[in-house]
Amino acid sequence: MTKEIRVAVVGAGLMGADHIRRISTRTTGAVVAAVVEPDAGRAAAAAALAPGASVRARFEDALDLDSLDAVIIATPAAFHEPVILPALQAGIAILCEKPLTDDPESALRILEAEQQLSRPHIQVGFMRRFDAEYLELKALIDSGDAGALLALHCAHRNPSAPPSATTAGMIVDSVAHELDIVPWLAGSPLASVEVRFPRRNSLAAKNLRDPQLILLETESGVLADVEMSVNIQFGYQVRTEGVFERGVAEIGRPSGLAQWRSGSYARAEHANFDTRFAGAYDVEVQRWVNATLLGRTDGPSAWDGYLVAVAAEAGVLAQTTGSRVEIKSGHKPAFYELPPTGVSTPA
Ligand SMILES: NC(=O)c1ccc[n+]([C@@H]2O[C@H](COP(=O)([O-])OP(=O)(O)OC[C@H]3O[C@@H](n4cnc5c(N)ncnc54)[C@H](O)[C@@H]3O)[C@@H](O)[C@H]2O)c1
Numbered sequence: 001m002t003k004e005i006r007v008a009v010v011g012a013g014l015m016g017a018d019h020i021r022r023i024s025t026r027t028t029g030a031v032v033a034a035v036v037e038p039d040a041g042r043a044a045a046a047a048a049l050a051p052g053a054s055v056r057a058r059f060e061d062a063l064d065l066d067s068l069d070a071v072i073i074a075t076p077a078a079f080h081e082p083v084i085l086p087a088l089q090a091g092i093a094i095l096c097e098k099p100l101t102d103d104p105e106s107a108l109r110i111l112e113a114e115q116q117l118s119r120p121h122i123q124v125g126f127m128r129r130f131d132a133e134y135l136e137l138k139a140l141i142d143s144g145d146a147g148a149l150l151a152l153h154c155a156h157r158n159p160s161a162p163p164s165a166t167t168a169g170m171i172v173d174s175v176a177h178e179l180d181i182v183p184w185l186a187g188s189p190l191a192s193v194e195v196r197f198p199r200r201n202s203l204a205a206k207n208l209r210d211p212q213l214i215l216l217e218t219e220s221g222v223l224a225d226v227e228m229s230v231n232i233q234f235g236y237q238v239r240t241e242g243v244f245e246r247g248v249a250e251i252g253r254p255s256g257l258a259q260w261r262s263g264s265y266a267r268a269e270h271a272n273f274d275t276r277f278a279g280a281y282d283v284e285v286q287r288w289v290n291a292t293l294l295g296r297t298d299g300p301s302a303w304d305g306y307l308v309a310v311a312a313e314a315g316v317l318a319q320t321t322g323s324r325v326e327i328k329s330g331h332k333p334a335f336y337e338l339p340p341t342g343v344s345t346p347a
Helices: 014-025 040-047 059-065 081-090 104-114 132-143 167-186 278-293 302-321
Strands: 005-010 030-036 054-056 070-073 093-097 122-125 149-157 190-196 212-218 223-229 237-244 247-251 258-261 264-267
Touching: 005 014, 005 059, 005 278, 014 030, 014 040, 014 070, 014 278, 030 040, 030 059, 030 278, 040 054, 054 059, 059 081, 070 081, 070 278, 081 093, 081 104, 093 278, 104 302, 122 278, 122 302, 132 167, 132 237, 132 247, 132 278, 149 167, 167 190, 167 212, 167 223, 167 237, 167 302, 190 302, 212 302
Parallel strands: 005 030, 005 070, 030 054, 070 093, 093 122, 149 223
Antiparallel strands: 149 237, 190 212, 212 223, 237 247, 258 264
């Protein structure tokens, strides 16, 4: 492996452009070799962030022509599998934005293809596992200092949803983060999911059931309630409160400059995910690059992505039944027991 990996970024929308900027300005050991994006305007704008990168409309062309070591996939979830499968066949490293795929069947196909290789090549972009505050909460849980973790209160709030947002998609694309982070925090797999709909936000598109309340239970009995809102206007917020035997702990409050003025107290809230989790994305990508240089992965695996796809499918079913739906994931293949380095290694 060379000292600088050559990365193709597939999909140059919000997340892809952010990763291109990150690799070109802040990440060491990697260069953007190709921007793969069918929208010519977006491709040109993204390529301007990465001097020397080729622009391709098809990933296969970049694989053939750009001597790739790795790929970051930042297309919508339905278009992840068609990039992952040829990337696996080429044996290059893969950082795939969450969710791995939008259904368990395609996730299973990916697991099968990956297991043809000698070791895992896929890392999934569940970046909360690299966020400083989540890591502090995880350390507190694992230390046992506050006693056992009993419950979690989670809120995941977005200012506004694109017209393409759907009621099921709120689980598959957005609650996906909690479907990964809750079992990771609790150190126990998800066992069931239940979904209820509060009064509808009149600012949401007519066909969208927003907000949603999701109740997750882990095999160890930790209950996590999740409020998922996608049209809450005021800003972007992800908060988590852990309830322990001897206290509570919270992450995700606004920080930075506090102002007491004109009879009020104020702190700026994030407008979107790209600032709230900027540090987490930086660490995620840098550690992925470092691991790739060593022939490893260093974060959530394709198996973790599959577990989220299974839980999301149960969640979408729970939306329609209104009752508790069990989450049955099966056994983790030995292939994924090989310890990756870093944060996803069980404590
Ligand atoms: N980790 C996070 O916090 C986070 C935040 C936002 C989005 N995401 C994930 O990132 C991915 C992209 O989301 P986004 O918000 O950037 O979407 P987006 O719609 O802004 O951008 C997607 C881009 O992919 C391009 N595209 C579509 N099909 C393609 C193909 N076959 N080949 C190449 N390019 C293709 C589109 O033209 C578009 O430019 C999704 O999986 C999403 O869930 C993750």
